[in-house]
Amino acid sequence: MGEKKGFFSRLVEGLTKTRDNIVSGIDSVFHGFSKIDDEFYEELEEILIMGDLGVKATESILDDLREKVKANHVKEPAECKQLLIDSIKQQMQVGETAYRFEEETSVVLVIGVNGVGKTTTVGKLAGKLKEQGKKVVIAGADTFRAAAGDQLKEWADRSGVDMIGGTEGADPGSVVYDATAAAKARNADVLLVDTAGRLHNKKNLMNELGKINKILEKEYPQAYRETLVVLDATTGQNALVQAKEFSDVAKISGIVLTKMDGTAKGGIAVAIQAELGVPVKYIGVGETIDDLQKFDPDEFVNALFDVKNKEDNDEDADAR
Numbered sequence: 467m468g469e470k471k472g473f474f475s476r477l478v479e480g481l482t483k484t485r486d487n488i489v490s491g492i493d494s495v496f497h498g499f500s501k502i503d504d505e506f507y508e509e510l511e512e513i514l515i516m517g518d519l520g521v522k523a524t525e526s527i528l529d530d531l532r533e534k535v536k537a538n539h540v541k542e543p544a545e546c547k548q549l550l551i552d553s554i555k556q557q558m559q560v561g562e563t564a565y566r567f568e569e570e571t572s573v574v575l576v577i578g579v580n581g582v583g584k585t586t587t588v589g590k591l592a593g594k595l596k597e598q599g600k601k602v603v604i605a606g607a608d609t610f611r612a613a614a615g616d617q618l619k620e621w622a623d624r625s626g627v628d629m630i631g632g633t634e635g636a637d638p639g640s641v642v643y644d645a646t647a648a649a650k651a652r653n654a655d656v657l658l659v660d661t662a663g664r665l666h667n668k669k670n671l672m673n674e675l676g677k678i679n680k681i682l683e684k685e686y687p688q689a690y691r692e693t694l695v696v697l698d699a700t701t702g703q704n705a706l707v708q709a710k711e712f713s714d715v716a717k718i719s720g721i722v723l724t725k726m727d728g729t730a731k732g733g734i735a736v737a738i739q740a741e742l743g744v745p746v747k748y749i750g751v752g753e754t755i756d757d758l759q760k761f762d763p764d765e766f767v768n769a770l771f772d773v774k775n776k777e778d779n780d781e782d783a784d785a786r
């Protein structure tokens with residue numbers, strides 16, 4: 467409870483710039499218009515697109531809003547705010563099986579370009595799964611950059627989980643092969659695989675991911691597969707381009723959106739889901755382990771609009 471409350475507060479704080487970017491504009495439309503007409507919807511559309519929500523999500527949100535306005539016989543623009551909030555939440559649902567990998571013997575492949583927070587995410591996830599009482603093994607298959615292995619080892623030691631790594635330049639495939647053997651021998655619940663992110667050489671990346679996938683299929687067929695793409699929210703539309711590139715080379719099952727703190731481009735969380743049809747499963751709002759959390763659309767949209775529902779109020783009361 468305490469941790470969740472803490473996260474909600476950090477989320478509200480982390481989304482300040484995004485809020486300034488989107489919500490203040492939305493508010494000015496709600497208060498600046500005296501009736502709900504085409505111009506009102508056009509103005510809202512422009513603000514949502516400028517706020518990085520993307521054309522697809524924006525259209526779908528506004529279609530839904532129009533229906534809600536009609537069904538509820540709403541006449542005043544200001545009364546639309548809650549309906550809009552509901553429409554955005556609806557747009558972002560994660561799905562009931564999103565975290566199935568936590569319940570099964572699984573392999574979580576973590577991909578993404580360098581610097582997005584991939585290694586940090588693997589470290590944080592390892593710590594979280596360990597806290598849940600899971601047996602975790604990490605494969606440090608980013609042998610391209612020696613520091614990535616060192617950094618991961620630090621996270622592994624801190625969390626008390628096993629890590630299988632390789633020296634700089636070692637074959638990532640052989641690291642993954644050794645890691646599957648270790649995961650099986652140690653009866654691991656989750657094998658987390660950190661990979662190198664050389665997207666500037668797509669062919670290499672494709673070959674490497676293909677090889678890793680083949681090894682996992684052959685050596686560890688019993689494991690449930692999860693493939694998470696880590697994206698840096700501060701890069702806005704570029705993150706969307708990266709996600710599309712990765713979806714060409716791998717079967718992506720979820721997105722991790724890092725660095726939501728300190729960016730005005732947090733609206734990209736809405737766009738990614740709509741454009742790729744892949745849910746955002748985790749978001750990061752800082753560098754500590756508690757700053758990575760499962761993505762909760764209701765919580766996210768409440769934090770974005772800085773509105774509190776009853777649950778959040780209860781958590782505040784609990785924390786006092």
Ligand SMILES: Nc1nc2c(ncn2[C@@H]2O[C@H](COP(=O)(O)OP(=O)(O)OP(=O)(O)O)[C@@H](O)[C@H]2O)c(=O)[nH]1
Nearest residue numbers: 580581582583584585586614724725750751752753
């Ligand atoms: N502010 C903020 N910083 C973050 C977040 N997630 C990761 N970082 C920081 O981003 C930087 C890059 O993270 P890494 O984990 O090294 O990135 P990477 O993608 O693994 O990069 P390579 O190891 O080069 O492949 C680090 O300083 C992290 O602490 C976040 O949610 N918020």
